[in-house]
Amino acid sequence: MPTKEELKRKACQAIDRRKDELIGIARDILEHPETGFNEHRTANIVKDKFQAMGVPYSDGLAITGVKGQVDFGAGPGPRLAIIGELDSLVVTEHPNADSDTGAAHACGHNCQIGMMLGATLGLVDDEIKPHLSGSLAPFAVPAEEFIDVEGRLRMREEGKLEFLGGKQELIRIGAFDDVQMAMMCHTASDMGEQSFSVGGTSNGHMVKYVQYIGRAAHAGGAPHLGINALNAATWALNAIHANRETVRENETGRFHGIVTKGGEAVNAVPADVRLEWRVRSSSPEAVVKNNSMVDRCFKAGALAVGAKVKITNIPGYLPMRHDPMLQSLFQSNASDLLGPERVAVIPSRRNRGGSTDMGDLSHVIPVCHPYAGGATGPGHSKSYIIADYEKAVITPAKIMAMVAIDLLAQDAEQAHGVLDQAKPPMDAKRYISYQRQRAEIIDFDGATEL
Secondary structure: OHHHHHHHHHHHHHHHHOOHHHHHHHHHHHHHOOOOOOOOHHHHHHHHHHHHOOOOOOEEEEEOOOEEEEEEEOOOOEEEEEEEEOEEOOOOOOOOOOOOOOOOOOOOOOOOHHHHHHHHHHEEEEEEEEEOOOEEEEEEOOOOOOOOHHHHHHHHHHHOOOOEEEHHHHHHOOOOOOOOOEEEOOOOOOOOOOOEEEEOOHHHHHHHEEEEEEEOOEEOOOOHHOEEEHHHHHHHHHHHHHHHHHOHHHHHHHEEEEEEEEOOOOOEEOEEEEEEEEEEEEOHHHHHHHHHHHHHHHHHHHHHHOOOOOOOEEOOOOOOOOOOOHHHHHHHHHHHHHHHHHEEEEEEEEEEOOOOOOOHHHOOOEEEEOEOOEEEEEOOOOEEEEOOOOOOOOHHHHHHHHHHHHHOOOOOOHHHHHHHHHHOOOHHHHHHHHHHHHHHEEEEEOOOOO
16 A cells, blocks of 8 residues: 555656646646636636546536546545636736737636646546545636626526626535535745745625616706716715725725726716726625625715616625645645745735635635745736746646645545534535625615605
């Protein structure tokens, strides 16, 4: 019976033998970015690689998700998911942006697919698979980036989905019901001398789609006959700015968005103005409180000019919870592979400010979501580039395979230990109910609500 260390060494060797292929996959996805719920080409790449590895899979999950199944040979045990995200952002100025859609991998999800496939390659190796218990679910998931809200609302109206984030919808349809724990890695560009980091947390958020309805009129000849919906939106944004000082520092409040429609023509009083907005905070309670404040500000804009406003509140993401035992395994294996001086441990209280639907999954099952180096430039910008694919794809693939071996070798003793101590605050049913309760539509008429 090989030791864990011997199994890890063989898994890393298997990944190294295919590293050019894995990096090539990440580079290919970079050149063909697709936004959330539209990742059909990227999903096909995953399916082709699963077929080549002999991994059965289910596809079409939450439209584009692909979930593999690997049964190990040493007996029953928990099912572990290794996750990679399929989608890109829209960053039109990025050097690898799609010329038609503006889609661009300015957050490194292309590398996540490479590392997820790499970890799977290491674990299905014939010298490893017979010595692990339980099973593996390599899972390519859609739509982590919560963008194009108007388009996703149309999908919801058409009955294609209910929740507008990928892992949210996968939880709703039961795609994680047979998974007991999960892991994934993300690329990062702010590590200094380190190559890998564990710990920290993220913001929860509420997503908002806001439409102001005014009255059109000639902007030069008869503006007094109009109701300027753009002015209503401007008043609302100023009101939000005026409330920023009331947000406590420990709430890590972030209130931001874009105007997706500002009117019809410059010589007409804007009568239809639309915004996509985001309310981020460090806890679900703070999200609810601050979202109520932002709703009040959007109403105030309508009240100021006598416009109507429709506020569609959409369930966003929950803060990230790293399982402590899984995090310890990541820290230990990353230190063994890279040296402890290359591994940063972020205090659990440190909030990165952004949000991820891995936070939602972390409220249902034990998960861990570390970060790997290899990128340069600010995330979500035209300057975010993967400069070192070895760090961004191969290293995290090896570390995830090593953690999986720790969990599932020796009758999955470590995995059972994780499950014995894990206390996620929700099960899937309660999570779905909680998110549905956050969804609401507010109609407010500023001409009559005095």
